Amino acid sequence: VDPLKLISSGSLLIAVSRESVDELISALEREGVRASVIGELTDRESGMILLRRDGSSERISEPLMDELWRLFG
Secondary structure (H helix, E strand, O other), X not given: OOHXXXXXXXXXXXXXXXXXXXXXXXXXXXXXXXXXXXXXXXXXXHOEEEEOOOOOEEEEOOOOOOHHHHHHO
16 A cells, blocks of 8 residues: 555645644644644645655655555455
8 A cells, every 4th residue: 555645534634824833733732633744835836746754755646546445446
């Protein structure tokens, strides 16, 4: 299973201004919700690029269907 092709039903993704990040994460964590910054929004022409912790990057595309359905096909 390729985790980059999972649609992640049940997950919550929030877009927030840089100025509000710390306040939002603190509020979520006070309620017992784990939260972290996972990326940033750029212009559409830039496409989607995965930045790895080791500094490498990889261009990725939007999955057409959840990767888990491949297992049942």
